[in-house]
Amino acid sequence: MGVSSFNWAIALPEIALALAGVVILAGVVLQPKGEGFLPATVLSGAALLGCMVLVLVAPQGHGYAGTFVNDGFARFMKILVLAGALVAVVLGASYRTREQRTLPFEAPVLILFSTLGAMIMASSANLMTLFVGLELSSLSIYILCALERDNVLSSEAGLKYFILGSLASGLLLYGISLVYGFAGTMEYTGLIEAVRSAAIPPMGLVVGIVFVLVGLSFKLSVVPFHMWTPDVYQGAPTPVTAYMAGAPKFAAFALFLRVMAGPFGAVAPRWQILIETVSVLSMVYGAFAAIPQTNIKRLMAYSSIGHMGYALMGLAAASMAGLQATLVYLSAYLIMNAGTFGCIAAMRRNGREVNGIADLAGLGKTDPGMALALAIFMFSMVGAPPLAGFFGKFLVFAAAWQAGLYPLVAVGAAASIVGAYYYLRIVKVMYFDAPDQALDRPAPGLLLVSGGMGLATVLFIAVLGPILSFAHQAAIALVG
Amino acid sequence: MMAQLVFYIFTAVLLFSACMVITARNPVHSVLFLILTFFNASGLFLVAGAEFLAMLLVIVYVGAVAVLFLFVVMMLDVDFGQLREGFQKYAPLGGCVGGILFAELVLAFSHWEMAPSRAAPIAAPELTNTAALGGLIYTHYVLLFQACGLVLLVAMIGAITLTLREKATGRRQNITRQHARTRADTLEMLELDLGESVADRGGFLRPKSSYNEIAVPGSFGLVPETPTNEVASNKEKGA
Numbered sequence: 001m002g003v004s005s006f007n008w009a010i011a012l013p014e015i016a017l018a019l020a021g022v023v024i025l026a027g028v029v030l031q032p033k034g035e036g037f038l039p040a041t042v043l044s045g046a047a048l049l050g051c052m053v054l055v056l057v058a059p060q061g062h063g064y065a066g067t068f069v070n071d072g073f074a075r076f077m078k079i080l081v082l083a084g085a086l087v088a089v090v091l092g093a094s095y096r097t098r099e100q101r102t103l104p105f106e107a108p109v110l111i112l113f114s115t116l117g118a119m120i121m122a123s124s125a126n127l128m129t130l131f132v133g134l135e136l137s138s139l140s141i142y143i144l145c146a147l148e149r150d151n152v153l154s155s156e157a158g159l160k161y162f163i164l165g166s167l168a169s170g171l172l173l174y175g176i177s178l179v180y181g182f183a184g185t186m187e188y189t190g191l192i193e194a195v196r197s198a199a200i201p202p203m204g205l206v207v208g209i210v211f212v213l214v215g216l217s218f219k220l221s222v223v224p225f226h227m228w229t230p231d232v233y234q235g236a237p238t239p240v241t242a243y244m245a246g247a248p249k250f251a252a253f254a255l256f257l258r259v260m261a262g263p264f265g266a267v268a269p270r271w272q273i274l275i276e277t278v279s280v281l282s283m284v285y286g287a288f289a290a291i292p293q294t295n296i297k298r299l300m301a302y303s304s305i306g307h308m309g310y311a312l313m314g315l316a317a318a319s320m321a322g323l324q325a326t327l328v329y330l331s332a333y334l335i336m337n338a339g340t341f342g343c344i345a346a347m348r349r350n351g352r353e354v355n356g357i358a359d360l361a362g363l364g365k366t367d368p369g370m371a372l373a374l375a376i377f378m379f380s381m382v383g384a385p386p387l388a389g390f391f392g393k394f395l396v397f398a399a400a401w402q403a404g405l406y407p408l409v410a411v412g413a414a415a416s417i418v419g420a421y422y423y424l425r426i427v428k429v430m431y432f433d434a435p436d437q438a439l440d441r442p443a444p445g446l447l448l449v450s451g452g453m454g455l456a457t458v459l460f461i462a463v464l465g466p467i468l469s470f471a472h473q474a475a476i477a478l479v480g
Numbered sequence: 481m482m483a484q485l486v487f488y489i490f491t492a493v494l495l496f497s498a499c500m501v502i503t504a505r506n507p508v509h510s511v512l513f514l515i516l517t518f519f520n521a522s523g524l525f526l527v528a529g530a531e532f533l534a535m536l537l538v539i540v541y542v543g544a545v546a547v548l549f550l551f552v553v554m555m556l557d558v559d560f561g562q563l564r565e566g567f568q569k570y571a572p573l574g575g576c577v578g579g580i581l582f583a584e585l586v587l588a589f590s591h592w593e594m595a596p597s598r599a600a601p602i603a604a605p606e607l608t609n610t611a612a613l614g615g616l617i618y619t620h621y622v623l624l625f626q627a628c629g630l631v632l633l634v635a636m637i638g639a640i641t642l643t644l645r646e647k648a649t650g651r652r653q654n655i656t657r658q659h660a661r662t663r664a665d666t667l668e669m670l671e672l673d674l675g676e677s678v679a680d681r682g683g684f685l686r687p688k689s690s691y692n693e694i695a696v697p698g699s700f701g702l703v704p705e706t707p708t709n710e711v712a713s714n715k716e717k718g719a
Contacts, residue, residue: 011623018630025637064623106641113634120627132627139631143638158642178588183595194595202593207585 007063010070013054013078014119020047021112028105036105041093044108045086048115052082055119062125066187069125072477076327076470077122077254080334084246085115087338087449092239094445095345102148103237111243114140118251122258127176127186130255134172134219137248138165144243145236157235164218164228172215178208191263201267209264209271216259219252221301222308223281233301238353241297242341245304250330257315257323261478268318275316276408282309283415290422295355296344299422300337303381306419307333313412314396317403320475325399327471329392332460336380336388339453343374346442346450354439357426362435370442371430373454378423380457383416388460487527494520507553515546532610657694 024043028036055078060070089108096103117136124130142165146158180186182205183194195201218225233241264271286306293299311333314326347354363371380387383394393416400409442450497520500513518541525534552558607615617625670678 006622018626021630022633065620067621067623104641106637110634110637113630116630117627128621128624129627132624132631136627136631136634139634139638143634143642146642149642182593197596198593202591203588204592207588 006065007059007061009059010061010063011068011123012058013051014116014123016054017047017051017112017116017119020044020050021109021116024112025106025109028109031105037096037103037107038093040105041089041108044112045089045093047112048082048086048089051119052079052086055079055082066189067126067129068120068123069188070123072470073254073258073474074123074477076474077250078119080250080330081115081118081122081247081254084250084334084338085111085118085243087342087453088239088243088246090445090449091242091342091345092237094443094449095237095239097348097351097443102151103239104147107144107147107237107240110140110144114138114144114243115247118247118254121251122254124255124258125188127179127188127191127259130259131169131173131176133251134255135169137251138169138219141240141244141248144240145232147240148237151235153235154237155235157232160228160235161232168215168218168225171211171218175208175211175213175215178204178211182208188258188263192266195263196266201270206267206270209267210274212259213271213274216252216256217278220249220256220308220312221305222278222312223285223305224278226282226285226305229305230298230301233304234295234297234355238297238341238345241300242338242345245300245337245341246334249304249308250334253311253326253330256312257326257478260315261318261323265318265479272316272318275312276405279309279312279316280408280411282306282312283412284309287415287418287422290419293422294357296347296357296360296426297355299357299426300340300344303419303423304337306415307337307381309415310393310396310412313400313405313408316405316408317399319399319403320479321402322396322399323475323478324468324471325392325395327474328395328464328467331467331471332380332388332392332457335453335456335460336377339373339450339457340377340381342446342450342453343370343377346370346439346446348440348442349437351440357429359436359439360426360430361433362430363439364431365435366438369447370439370450373450374430375427376454376457378426382420382423386458386461388457391460391464483527487524490520490523490527494524507558508550511546511549511553514549515542518542518546530609532613652696654694654696661694 020043024040024047027043028040031039055075058070058075060072060075062069088111092103092107092111114137117133117138117140120133121130121137122133124133142158142162145161146155148154176186179191182198182202183191185191185194195205198205214225221229233244236244260268260271260275282305286302286304286309290299290302290306293302307329311326311329314322314324314329316322317325344355347359349359360371360374363374376387380389383389383392397409397412400412494517497513497516501510501517504510504513518537522534522537525531525537670681672678672681
């Protein structure tokens with residue numbers, strides 16, 4: 001194996017991001033105590049932005065001896081992941097106020113490394129790349145969750161996520177080893193060939209695929225692998241929750257789509273029913289379990305479980321249209337999720353963070369701008385036209401309908417209606433409840449995030465064409 | 481024949497000690513059994529002809545990881561009795577789930593099939609194990625190797641951010657001041673007759689200067705002298 005045939009340049013964005021992370025870390029450690037956060041944030045943000053440009057110009061193709069691939073799909077996912085991370089870094093900068101200096105300067109650097117792991121996941125062409133990327137991404141998030149050391153909930157979140165995450169990694173690794181035992185290779189190209197060559201997929205391979213599916217489902221937090229989600233979302237610092245609900249989910253989805261549509265695509269009938277089950281359970285559970293919640297971060301956790309269920313519907317359809325629909329759904333989810341967390345991070349009273357839904361009472365009178373933005377996001381999450389969420393949901397339902405998954409569509413529609421109750425309850429609390437004491441004026445960065453994302457949610461229809469064609473190219477790259 | 485015998489001996493001891501790891505009452509015994517498990521696993525590697533992996537297992541797992549475990553078990557105040565509290569309660573349920581999973585895996589493994597395209601054995605390369613592994617790890621999979629390095633870096637960042645307390649709680653010395661002290665500053669030597677004690681000479685003699693003089697401000701419950709000094713000492717550390 002010659003080193004010259006490595007096609008080094010295809011991992012240019014990843015290499016640049018890794019170097020940037022190490023340099024930022026080394027530079028900021030030398031700063032006087034307590035003064036490193038702002039430079040680290042600015043530099044990390046700049047690195048993520050620069051990386052986004054690199055992703056667009058990096059050459060495509062296979063490389064690194066079959067461990068790495070850069071195609072239209074990877075590019076789409078990387079842009080999503082980087083955008084999610086950038087929003088989280090901006091949120092982190094504005095979240096840290098004079099009263100609440102809980103986040104250390106490592107936070108943006110860890111977000112950067114986690115993003116790097118997510119990008120490696122999106123570009124994996126080998127089960128080992130998948131695992132290493134996943135571990136890099138997850139390990140950073142475990143630490144990010146526990147960063148507020150003096151907060152019991154934060155430590156609990158970190159520990160819980162770490163222990164359950166390790167278990168899921170173990171399951172994933174075991175599944176990979178079973179698949180390797182069958183195919184004798186871990187490269188996706190070899191796996192495709194091996195899986196196709198078996199007339200009847202043997203039991204060992206199927207068990208391996210199921211284990212891989214379980215491990216990835218855990219990272220996606222879909223039912224029945226969702227137990228950690230509410231506690232971790234609630235306990236983690238808000239910018240970290242915003243990050244967790246975005247970038248790593250996209251990366252896990254990238255893996256899901258790449259692995260299931262690629263190597264295991266030939267045995268789709270074997271796993272399709274599992275995806276359908278998981279999708280139905282997630283949609284229903286996400287809708288019903290969110291109803292009694294009083295904490296908005298917990299509510300968002302259940303909401304994300306439900307949304308992942310809807311997005312999985314596109315995968316369950318196992319068609320080109322389904323993949324495209326899932327990608328559009330994820331783009332819409334990125335926008336409305338980031339905006340919602342921008343609003344949540346802005347919820348402060350007398351300098352202290354508040355997270356109760358009741359704390360939003362009367363926001364329509366005390367802060368009409370933020371109330372409007374939050375209302376837009378909630379309507380978008382419900383799927384009301386012409387907001388971003390509508391198009392995602394519509395395309396996913398259409399793809400599932402075309403694939404003949406009528407029960408799935410029916411359950412999805414029913415879960416949507418139940419979900420509308422708790423999303424619209426927030427709107428009701430904001431506009432019709434008696435105003436409580438007003439919230440503090442949000443930091444400019446948070447206004448930027450929630451305002452920008454609000455605008456993007458409303459104007460999603462204007463960019464729908466380009467996103468659709470981008471998603472179409474990505475789906476073609478995946479299925480070929 | 482001989483190889484088979486050795487294999488079964490290693491396997492039997494390995495399984496036994498692995499069971500002992502999770503059943504031993506004393507956590508130190510658990511760690512010691514874990515070390516025995518590692519040794520037997522490395523023996524199995526030797527039987528399989530993977531001498532490099534065998535040595536690696538001993539060096540890395542026995543030499544570093546197991547010793548680290550011992551440190552953790554002995555130095556941290558972990559109440560193992562409390563950890564085992566729910567064991568009786570959840571054992572039946574856990575046993576059921578484990579049993580079912582095990583039965584399923586036995587079913588899966590009993591008819592193990594390899595892909596038809598891959599069933600042929602891989603030809604042995606003209607390299608030693610160590611050279612082949614080196615080529616794979618450092619050349620073939622260089623990207624993954626570097627990514628693993630980043631995973632370790634992240635782990636280090638995590639260990640430091642989550643445990644390093646900026647408020648120092650231990651006794652720390654200001655090394656420069658400590659070095660500047662001479663024996664005459666701190667000690668007073670007395671010649672005592674046989675049977676005579678310091679108390680007879682009028683009581684206990686305190687050292688001329690106390691530990692507090694060389695303690696870092698802020699450590700050992702001392703109030704920092706002035707804020708300017710703190711900044712200065714931080715800058716020294718940074719440089």
